[in-house]
Amino acid sequence: MPLARHGRHGARLGAAGLLTLAALAGTGAAHADAAAPRALPAGCSGTSPITCHYGVSPGNYDVTVSVGGAASAGQTEMWVEARRLMLPATRTAAGAVATYAFTVNVRQPEGQPTGQGGTGNPGLDIRFTGSNPQVSAVSVKTAAQPLVAYLAGDSTVCDALTGPYTGWGQMITPAVRPGAVVANYADSGESSGSFLNNSALFPALLSKVRANDPVFIQFGHNDKQTSASSYRGNLISMITKVRAKGGVPVLVTPPVRRLFDGNRLTATALHVNGVGVNLPAEMRAVGTAQRVPVIDLTATSRALVESLGPSASAQIFLRSAVDGVTDNTHFSQYGATRIGGLVLQSIREQNLPLTAYLR
Template structure:
């Protein structure tokens, strides 16, 4: 939250692409980087990475340079701004491994207009591997552009933008100079973006997100309704306050595609909630969730339905992630067919340059005493232990596995038969009793377990988690 006399904004500049210049090779050999790779500079004195940063007005900014140094020695550099060294001996300390990334910050003064920020090696071993530069600026409160005409109402505030399918950068100025507020934000078919933000009178906070727009906006086959074309943004909470909202095409975000069933999908109709529609609320700008989960789908039907994998596959580009979760509806699928279906998806994702990730299915709430039974743990009707098949396949094909079955089993059993009920749908609260599908609370918990797995596997998306 930011005081009314200033707001903060952060712009990211990837080291491997313009407006940055890499004095070496753009590489992708060490996992955990953002964007399309990182800059591996030449091992020489003077080898450098230079960023061009545009400023609307002169002022102080905080630079955050993300790097990895897997050597045993520090790698010093001169930090220059517009040709003048502002920090000699800027040290990139050893991080322990080339896949261990960290960020150093430094405050500098920049001019209005274009600025050059340069890191130049001062020893013969060159620089550390540089991933990106974040530039955090502080601006004038007059910047919020005001509520656009596309927005109507006061509680909730509903906005509709007539845009084509694709990925968009959405910037929201939340708060009001005259009165206090409490504002949450969602988009499209009940996708969570921002939990309620409390703002004091005179306080405006700026929030930036990357949003995927598709049609239908909920489930790809239109179950529960197709919604409206374009982008829908809603602001709710006890006292929603909006001082500005802009929408612009996003430039090459890290796309994360979700392939799954009703426990994953964007559920248009409450109280049903998939963990995939909560996941966007855990991401910062620059990464986007494209949820192709669909109710009732198994591994075979997802492959064959033209609205699902055949539609999603051509959209995948280099380094995009594809999280694949099936099992709930593979009730009679044999082990060989299940492995074949998943292998087909993995191979086709890889053929597009994407990174496949297997996610074992979350448990059902079916207890024998205080322990979940085999049906809850996805041993199907023909005796196939589906999560075990996914773990084995991941190992054999070198595919990361997020074991959501094991994580959710631990959570549900720790809560017990009674305490775990609130994760799922309850007749007294939700109007329906269901031990497979999640309440909003349950979906939020499952999304948290997926986030935990993303961090544990050190997937590229980990850099964008918040």
């Protein structure tokens, strides 16, 4: 499912159930600052948005930012690289400063590994948006061997460079504490087989995996004609190779499409493919046989979408009135946040390696 090209950003966070400042409890320290309004940090320019650029090489970096500090109240969001959210909308009182820390993965190309949609800029890019964005300090330094959570998947996961399309991998990053980082190698249009065999995708990811790094593997949307044996074989190959590097493979069944028959999702929505293979069932069976954790995102996203019903569930996906396109497969920013929340919930429930680093 290659992403269509659209330039609009999705709506900002704000509805119930999204990651909010409360999710970052313990990571920020706010204090009043009676000093005069500060100049922007080195490398930053603009007012709304404020953009910052740092000419670092690909790798992982510890980034500390201080937002606020101006004579007026502020409302600031922080995004890095290809629309990865790091700090949800954060309010600061006039003269107050709040400091937050993150570990950020920098790649080139910075969005999808094959360069679909654009390659972005070399180095680290940070954008501070919001109704009145304020930033008074930025620090960037090389991270010392963080735990890296790798994402292997398709367009429902990937770092989409431009809105309104948003992968859930772009929206789980605010939940990850410093010392761990998300490296999103998902790529639009990939099946389990194409991802496995493209040198820019699974082989590139695998070359960087270190002991105990989790690798989250989600495929199904583009395995429309894949046989059961081929699908199982592709998953087992990825599992075996990740384990050989000391990594921890985690299977993620594909999230549902919004295709209803009455108030229930259709078999196609639940990823029974064109040759009759129930892909989530096959993935669950592989997980059992290989003793690999499985995040059943098909089941949890089905429960979410069916609970909302045919009409209200449209907000999870892309709507013409809001996003300029109607799409019952790809997520809005709101939807990607909800789906990402289901992934995070399962990570916590199963106590997977990333759990200790979740806020």
